[in-house]
Amino acid sequence: MKKATIIAALLIASAATTFAQTWTADKAHSRVGFNVTHLSVTELGGTFNSIDAKLTSAKPDFTDAVVEFSADVNSINTDNEQRDTHLKSPDFFDAAKFPTLTFKSTSFKKVSDKKYKVSGNLTLKGVTKPVVLDVVLGGTSTNPMSKKEVVGFKITGTIKRSDFGVATGMPTAMLSDEVTLNAGTEFTKD
Template identity: 40%
Template sequence: MATINWAVDPTHSEVQFKVKHLMITTVTGYFKNFNIEAVTADEDFTKAERVVFTADVNSISTNNEQRDTHLKSPDFFDAEKYSEVRFEASRYEAAGGNDYKLHGNLTIRDVTKPVTVNVEFGGIVVDPYGQTKAGFTVNTKISRKEFGLTWNAVTEAGSVVVSDEIKLQAEIQLVKQA
């Protein structure tokens, strides 16, 4: 059984988060700089020996510089002290068809909690340049407050400005390393 290293293809991958603003609309943000290290037995991801995702907090973009600066501040991610979001998988489990559950630990700031991520496996193909690629659609929901992201404000009518629930979504393409 051969061990295979996989690296993220950043030009064909994206990581985003969605949060309700004033409980009436959704704001989308991205981590522009992120990395994924995966090691599998053959091309079978259910036999993953290692899957680690990291995102650079300083690469957050919501298309609003003032909001991005606030997100990087101690009110939220505190990027100066905690520059990285990290997910380290412990188990990749078949959930039927092309659906899987990726179990692991998510670390935001100085808080680490177990998280289960939904994964839709898109398959493995060889691209026109001879590179073997694997594709995944990933999503989950987390409570930001559980990770120490507790800042909020209340409107005059009593609504919260930022919801607790954060939706995390990603389109990931991995490249088999020689």
């Protein structure tokens, strides 16, 4: 009897993997950004303009989703060329040594109707730490131009730059240790 239970469990797990759908980020309709507080008075932000992301899920409610994300650190844009150059330097992201930041989810849990908590590992400046992000499902639709199914998510969260060795010589009175992450990402079903 135990053999039959094990075989059934393996078949169910195999079927879930077989029917998984892959969704790819629509880069033209996605934005990944961050905000920090400068001198304890002003919130400033930026984006990473070159990103890749994919979402794989067999369940229509995405509760089994796996998310993989990467951003080219050299694509950082704060609307100030001098600041962007400084952010790419060893003082901050050290883009020459660590050109990519990545995130891979370990769980995607539904907490209410359209709200989720996604846990995963963020790798930034060669340091990998677990993070938890809030996700809101914007909905699904069919793109009238491409006729492909799309899904949208709003993602927010907070990390500490010091946890990743970013700007460790910068006092928090000058630049907040807390960095707010925010993204609006549209995925297209492959």
